Amino acid sequence: MTTDVETPSGKGAGDENFPVGSFLLPADLRPHVMAFYHFVRAADDIADNPDLGADDKLDRLDLFERALLGKSNALALVPKAAHLRASLLATGVSERHALDLLQAFKRDATKTRYDDWQDLLGYCRLSASPVGRFLLDLHGEHVDLHGLSDPLCDALQVLNHLQDCRDDFLTLDRVYLPLDAFAAAGIDVEELGKPTAGPALRRVLDRTLDGCDDLLRRSADLPRRMSGRRLAAETAVIHEMARTLAAKLRCEDPLATRVELKKPRFALAALVGLGRMHWLKRSGGARDASGAGDIAR
Numbered sequence: 276m277t278t279d280v281e282t283p284s285g286k287g288a289g290d291e292n293f294p295v296g297s298f299l300l301p302a303d304l305r306p307h308v309m310a311f312y313h314f315v316r317a318a319d320d321i322a323d324n325p326d327l328g329a330d331d332k333l334d335r336l337d338l339f340e341r342a343l344l345g346k347s348n349a350l351a352l353v354p355k356a357a358h359l360r361a362s363l364l365a366t367g368v369s370e371r372h373a374l375d376l377l378q379a380f381k382r383d384a385t386k387t388r389y390d391d392w393q394d395l396l397g398y399c400r401l402s403a404s405p406v407g408r409f410l411l412d413l414h415g416e417h418v419d420l421h422g423l424s425d426p427l428c429d430a431l432q433v434l435n436h437l438q439d440c441r442d443d444f445l446t447l448d449r450v451y452l453p454l455d456a457f458a459a460a461g462i463d464v465e466e467l468g469k470p471t472a473g474p475a476l477r478r479v480l481d482r483t484l485d486g487c488d489d490l491l492r493r494s495a496d497l498p499r500r501m502s503g504r505r506l507a508a509e510t511a512v513i514h515e516m517a518r519t520l521a522a523k524l525r526c527e528d529p530l531a532t533r534v535e536l537k538k539p540r541f542a543l544a545a546l547v548g549l550g551r552m553h554w555l556k557r558s559g560g561a562r563d564a565s566g567a568g569d570i571a572r
Contacts, residue, residue: 427494
């Protein structure tokens with residue numbers, strides 16, 4: 276492996292499906308959100324690089340882990356990990372969330388299939404749930420809210436898998452849709468390589484969306500339970516965007532086209548989410564689940 280540990284894909288915060296460090300968040304916390312994002316983006320780019328072998332990916336991700344933990348021989352090689360380490364030390368947020376994400380990226384290097392919905396959710400608990408947990412901890416929210424943020428983050432992850440299911444299969448030979456859904460539909464995963472989804476694959480997609488809908492229902496109360504209005508507002512926006520994207524994926528074919536929210540629909544979903552928060556404020560506002568926290572945030 277060369278001393279160039281990172282393998283940038285060129286993707287940035289503006290390319291993500293959902294807001295990253297938006298103006299809705301407190302200005303003093305946005306740099307810490309972006310330090311976390313840049314670390315995760317760089318590690319994810321390594322895991323998704325089709326030109327790297329599994330062992331090379333694991334070596335590079337090990338360096339990310341060692342740098343995050345403050346190992347002196349790795350800090351200079353991975354500046355994004357060093358930056359995140361400094362951020363975590365400044366805010367008191369645990370490195371556990373970032374370490375869990377690294378475990379997910381290492382899994383990506385060696386595991387390409389998921390047997391069933393629970394197997395896929397086990398992956399999401401490493402690849403998605405830690406993002407919400409980091410944000411909650413950074414904003415001083417109560418740890419009990421992890422149980423509500425986990426299903427929202429997991430739903431966002433699976434929706435992303437559905438959007439990219441053809442490209443993931445053709446480029447990386449990865450299938451993030453449950454294999455038992457393919458078996459129930461009487462097809463194999465090679466259907467993902469076709470230019471359009473047939474009726475049987477449509478059943479696989481819809482069955483996976485059923486799981487997403489359940490996750491979104493389970494997380495619907497999260498914004499109301501938050502003590503911080505700014506994070507609650509952003510969460511409400513993201514939740515509505517996820518609901519809108521899930522409905523769009525019901526009607527459109529992710530094999531034939533990139534199914535995403537265009538700017539007008541993106542904006543509408545944001546307004547609906549903020550409207551719900553306005554209603555919550557009029558009816559009593561976001562509640563502090565812990566009895567502590569700065570409501571101005």
